[in-house]
């Protein structure tokens with residue numbers, strides 16, 4: 001059964017008591033349910049909407065499918081650079097673009113099918129879950145009692161308080177992937193990862209895109225040089241980029257949506273056909289009746305957990321976007337599995353021990369793992385950074401994709417890698433090599449000895465390690 005074919009599903013009869021009740025069928029919840037079932041625990045999984053969560057249905061997968069379409073369009077437009085004589089400007093057939101995205105979603109959805117989970121021994125219930133007390137949740141008329149439970153309900157888009165927005169209408173990631181036609185003029189409010197990815201993809205597809213960001217740089221969490229490359233690549237894609245810009249109101253005029261904004265000195269207005277809001281996400285807990293379960297939230301609205309993912313109710317854990325600062329699919333899956341280990345095992349793991357690589361899928365991609373320089377400064381850790389520009393990497397040159405750099409932060413006086421930022425084509429793949437080295441507690445010296453295929457983008461990583469070895473040798477000679 002595809003996950004959205006819920007009508008055909010019959011919820012099973014509930015057991016008197018479950019070892020593990022999981023609320024939410026996204027990456028965190030499904031990983032936690034499968035891990036617990038593999039330990040022969042009795043498991044119920046409750047999903048109010050579609051299995052696969054935001055990652056499959058309204059997040060990671062659909063956004064990456066659209067990014068890919070945008071990149072193909074961009075490659076066609078730039079084909080002359082590679083010697084194509086008759087490269088024409090492609091015109092987006094938006095229903096076909098969206099159809100491709102839906103096809104990809106359906107294909108990946110097979111992994112998330114309720115039957116597959118049931119075959120693994122999990123009782124799957126469709127319907128909104130609501131805590132009834134500290135030891136049970138209800139799904140409709142059914143009450144599920146548990147020894148331990150997991151909140152894995154993910155996050156939902158934050159909605160800023162902009163006058164006129166509710167009346168004029170807008171899209172968020174919850175609705176954007178149902179677009180039926182290409183907006184001629186698209187405004188993206190928010191310059192975080194989703195805002196930047198969608199602004200660039202839609203510019204490649206042919207929309208006239210304006211991105212409005214209320215901070216001095218895009219991707220505010222990333223290092224300045226990385227964020228600057230994103231600014232440049234957005235501008236090169238034809239995106240009208242507005243930094244330090246606050247949206248003051250939204251209104252409708254002659255069929256268009258008018259955005260009133262100010263950059264602090266000048267107030268201005270822009271007319272668009274569609275608005276995508278992308279200003280952050282907060283835990284989806286509104287339906288859960290958390291007071292009944294004695295589960296507390298943080299001031300920011302996420303589920304409060306300790307370092308072992310336990311909430312203020314000792315019988316309830318949380319995982320994934322519902323509680324984690326890093327709201328990524330890989331973190332959701334890892335914390336889902338970790339919650340099982342911590343709830344039922346005798347070797348609890350701390351969530352802050354995870355080494356978390358992540359990526360923003362602009363072109364070039366921006367990936368990061370571990371500490372930023374600012375983290376190291378704050379922690380008073382002396383750092384040396386080793387940078388290789390992609391314009392010095394032969395594969396980047398042959399591919400005509402030489403924007404960006406590999407920058408690795410090393411603890412001063414050792415070869416320990418503290419963190420790295422990679423801006424490059426396929427940075428999302430390259431960063432994993434650094435994560436492996438960090439996890440294996442190898443250092444720059446070992447990395448320098450690893451032969452890489454030649455030519456390869458990832459050779460930049462070896463070159464950075466070689467720069468470390470050379471600098472060590474040079475200081476030994478001094």
Ligand SMILES: Cc1cc2nc3c(=O)[nH]c(=O)nc-3n(C[C@H](O)[C@H](O)[C@H](O)COP(=O)(O)OP(=O)(O)OC[C@H]3O[C@@H](n4cnc5c(N)ncnc54)[C@H](O)[C@@H]3O)c2cc1C
Pocket residue numbers: 023024025026027028029046047048049050051052053054055056058059060061063064127128129130152153154155173194284287288319320321322327328329330332359361
């Ligand atoms: C546009 C976009 C792009 C993204 N791109 C990336 C990316 O490239 N890489 C990456 O790593 N991450 C990306 N993410 C983030 C990623 O999607 C999330 O980190 C991931 O989905 C979190 O998994 P989760 O299981 O914690 O929550 P979710 O995937 O949100 O799943 C939670 C589930 O709980 C269900 N639920 C909620 N309330 C209830 C209730 N009361 N009862 C029953 N069920 C309930 C929901 O219906 C949902 O299915 C992106 C997110 C968005 C929005």
